[in-house]
Amino acid sequence: MPVKTVFETKISHVSILDENGKFDAKLGKGVIPDKDAVALYEHMLTCRHLDEVAFKLQRSGRMGTYPENRGQEATSLGAAYALDKKDWLVPCYRENAGLFWRGLPIEMILLHWMGDERGNQIDNELCVMPLAIPIGTQMLHATGLAWAAKYRKEKQIACTFFGDGATSEGDFHEAANFAANLDIPVIFFCQNNGWAISVPSKIQCSAPTVAQRGLAYGMDCVQVDGNDIFAVVKVTRDAAKLAREKKRPTFIEAVTYRLGDHTTADDARRYRDEKEVESWKKKDPMLRLEKYLREKKLWDDKKHEAAMAKAKETVIAAVKRAEEIADPKNADFFNSMYAELPADLKRQRDTMCTHSLGLDPSQLEGTERQAVNSQH
Amino acid sequence: MANLTLVQAINLALIQEMEADDRVMLLGEDVGPNGGVFRVTDGLHARFGGDRVVDTPLAESGIIGTAIGLAMNGLRPIPEIQFEGFLGPAYDQLTTHAARMRTRTRGAFTVPMVVRVPIGGGIHAPELHSDSPEAIYAHHPGLKVVMPASPYDAKGLLISAIRDPDPVMYFEPKRIYRAFREEVPEDEYTIPIGEARVVSEGDELTIVTWGAPVVQCMKAIENSEKSIELIDLRTIYPVDIDTIEESVKKTGRCVIVHEAPKTCGFGAEIATSIMERCFLHLEAPVQRVTGFDTVMPYYKLELEYLPETERISRAIEEVVAY
Numbered sequence: 001m002p003v004k005t006v007f008e009t010k011i012s013h014v015s016i017l018d019e020n021g022k023f024d025a026k027l028g029k030g031v032i033p034d035k036d037a038v039a040l041y042e043h044m045l046t047c048r049h050l051d052e053v054a055f056k057l058q059r060s061g062r063m064g065t066y067p068e069n070r071g072q073e074a075t076s077l078g079a080a081y082a083l084d085k086k087d088w089l090v091p092c093y094r095e096n097a098g099l100f101w102r103g104l105p106i107e108m109i110l111l112h113w114m115g116d117e118r119g120n121q122i123d124n125e126l127c128v129m130p131l132a133i134p135i136g137t138q139m140l141h142a143t144g145l146a147w148a149a150k151y152r153k154e155k156q157i158a159c160t161f162f163g164d165g166a167t168s169e170g171d172f173h174e175a176a177n178f179a180a181n182l183d184i185p186v187i188f189f190c191q192n193n194g195w196a197i198s199v200p201s202k203i204q205c206s207a208p209t210v211a212q213r214g215l216a217y218g219m220d221c222v223q224v225d226g227n228d229i230f231a232v233v234k235v236t237r238d239a240a241k242l243a244r245e246k247k248r249p250t251f252i253e254a255v256t257y258r259l260g261d262h263t264t265a266d267d268a269r270r271y272r273d274e275k276e277v278e279s280w281k282k283k284d285p286m287l288r289l290e291k292y293l294r295e296k297k298l299w300d301d302k303k304h305e306a307a308m309a310k311a312k313e314t315v316i317a318a319v320k321r322a323e324e325i326a327d328p329k330n331a332d333f334f335n336s337m338y339a340e341l342p343a344d345l346k347r348q349r350d351t352m353c354t355h356s357l358g359l360d361p362s363q364l365e366g367t368e369r370q371a372v373n374s375q376h
Numbered sequence: 377m378a379n380l381t382l383v384q385a386i387n388l389a390l391i392q393e394m395e396a397d398d399r400v401m402l403l404g405e406d407v408g409p410n411g412g413v414f415r416v417t418d419g420l421h422a423r424f425g426g427d428r429v430v431d432t433p434l435a436e437s438g439i440i441g442t443a444i445g446l447a448m449n450g451l452r453p454i455p456e457i458q459f460e461g462f463l464g465p466a467y468d469q470l471t472t473h474a475a476r477m478r479t480r481t482r483g484a485f486t487v488p489m490v491v492r493v494p495i496g497g498g499i500h501a502p503e504l505h506s507d508s509p510e511a512i513y514a515h516h517p518g519l520k521v522v523m524p525a526s527p528y529d530a531k532g533l534l535i536s537a538i539r540d541p542d543p544v545m546y547f548e549p550k551r552i553y554r555a556f557r558e559e560v561p562e563d564e565y566t567i568p569i570g571e572a573r574v575v576s577e578g579d580e581l582t583i584v585t586w587g588a589p590v591v592q593c594m595k596a597i598e599n600s601e602k603s604i605e606l607i608d609l610r611t612i613y614p615v616d617i618d619t620i621e622e623s624v625k626k627t628g629r630c631v632i633v634h635e636a637p638k639t640c641g642f643g644a645e646i647a648t649s650i651m652e653r654c655f656l657h658l659e660a661p662v663q664r665v666t667g668f669d670t671v672m673p674y675y676k677l678e679l680e681y682l683p684e685t686e687r688i689s690r691a692i693e694e695v696v697a698y
Contacts (some may be wrong), residue, residue, distance in 0.1 A: 117482050120482065121481055122485075129448075130480065130481055130484070132484070140442050140445065140469065144445015145444035145449040147445065148449035148450055151401065151446075151451060171468075174433070174437055175441065178432065178438050181433055188554075256693050332482075336478050336481075337478065338518070338520075343618075345614070366632055
């Protein structure tokens with residue numbers, strides 16, 4: 001037989017709690033205990049409320065550009081819930097829910113978007129990487145982080161988040177290739193939210209699924225309903241097990257939708273059909289989870305009211321902390337450039353408010369000298 | 377003490393640092409059993425095993441991007457980019473992440489890694505194997521850039537770079553990989569990053585250079601009757617401007633020599649600093665002997681492009697006679 005099939009495959013789509021609130025009892029058994037399901041829903045309420053508040057902060061000039069997470073809460077939250085506390089979360093910038101679940105203080109994200117690097121000054125113990133603004137580059141860092149853990153023979157793995165657009169970037173392909181060929185325990189978690197700013201996902205990937213991109217690298221891949229937190233938890237847990245035990249990467253395509261604009265600087269009405277948005281609103285991850293909880297008598301109006309009050313309190317407190325942090329000193333952007341500042345950089349710092357940029361500050365006199373002294 | 381080439385000195389430094397610190401590991405293309413295309417990592421795979429000397433897929437951004445992750449999670453990776461001409465794909469990771477990570481996280485995350493890269497022309501290599509992009513990386517705050525010009529300095533600078541808490545671009549001038557030998561101590565020693573070396577003292581003219589042209593400059597000085605001070609920068613960033621200032625204030629004349637193109641070459645930065653610091657001491661305009669603002673030619677014409685001894689000698693005569 002001159003022509004034979006040398007490789008065949010199929011891509012699974014995993015769904016447990018569908019958009020109508022129908023729950024697959026067999027597949028969903030034990031995935032999320034009731035108590036945790038309630039906690040996860042309450043967490044989503046807080047994150048959704050933060051989006052509303054952040055939008056207003058931006059519009060009223062109290063914060064810079066901000067990317068709403070609305071509609072995508074179940075993806076990173078489900079993943080963070082499924083992983084161990086010591087596994088690395090390596091985000092792009094639409095993973096608030098997962099990062100806060102891990103313990104990243106909300107004000108850190110606010111500070112980041114308020115133009116303050118202290119929002120990235122994350123306690124290493126949280127195993128959360130700072131937001132990555134260029135698209136797709138962080139997947140290589142995740143691969144390196146997981147590689148270091150494997151090098152030390154530790155159980156730690158890494159999970160990196162990115163959008164459908166990021167799978168067009170070379171760094172995605174390089175990271176996938178490194179991870180698969182060098183047996184690195186990393187999870188590639190794609191949030192396929194349909195849009196990369198104004199460009200629809202079909203321009204990023206013309207294959208029937210984004211998930212199958214992982215196939216080319218010889219790694220397991222799966223598509224999951226990204227608005228179904230049960231399914232997200234299940235596939236992430238499976239991927240984590242494979243990573244921890246076999247040091248193999250997995251590609252997860254979570255199908256979700258960006259209900260908001262790309263950022264507060266964007267107006268999605270310019271490029272996408274309102275009907276499409278409306279159809280996805282019905283698939284909102286929070287609607288179906290609420291329905292599920294109410295049907296199981298785990299949720300009612302009274303609980304909702306109490307949870308919303310708590311969410312508002314949490315967000316107000318975080319905004320307060322972010323806004324009340326002392327202003328950075330005007331020379332702060334010098335001080336972390338290197339472990340030890342080079343002499344010339346010290347001179348630039350010490351004379352930045354004088355007319356003698358770069359010169360020896362000890363030679364300055366009078367008001368110039370005062371300008372040097374006032375900035376520390 | 378052993379009489380070593382620059383390649384052997386780097387190899388020795390790698391062995392000693394890997395023995396001293398098991399966080400140190402190597403990754404790159406062909407660095408494993410093959411020992412690197414220039415044999416810089418010769419024998420290391422056999423000695424330390426495949427977990428610590430890793431042949432990666434052929435992808436420069438991947439090598440640097442994963443090295444950043446390795447460094448942020450506690451290791452001391454030494455990625456190799458096989459030739460400077462292939463740094464392009466890694467440029468993004470180096471400048472948008474490695475260089476910025478410490479300051480954008482206000483010190484919470486750091487990237488202690490050494491990026492080893494053979495650099496420069498003069499070895500009759502194919503296209504994109506002979507360029508000199510050091511100034512590009514010196515222009516990116518957050519990186520350190522070093523380039524040894526002798527076996528002794530190569531070992532001491534590499535050990536400093538490996539122990540440095542920040543990312544270091546370690547450029548290896550391939551033209552002098554095996555050009556000469558030098559006594560190199562067996563024991564470990566460091567040469568501080570940011571300190572230039574006064575190769576020879578003089579009081580009529582200062583030559584500032586780095587990398588392979590140090591050899592061409594030494595020949596030009598031998599051929600000249602003038603008293604010439606030769607400074608080998610060793611570190612491009614942070615540059616040791618104090619040593620240059622001291623020398624130029626003494627000599628009043630300066631020639632800067634580098635292989636890279638003239639426009640925005642690091643010589644421009646040095647010339648400006650000399651003007652800022654030594655203006656009233658200058659007896660002649662600072663002159664640059666550099667590569668031209670052209671694409672580096674294929675090797676038939678490479679010696680026309682590179683700052684060879686004859687061009688340096690002409691500059692010396694002109695500046696002294698000014």
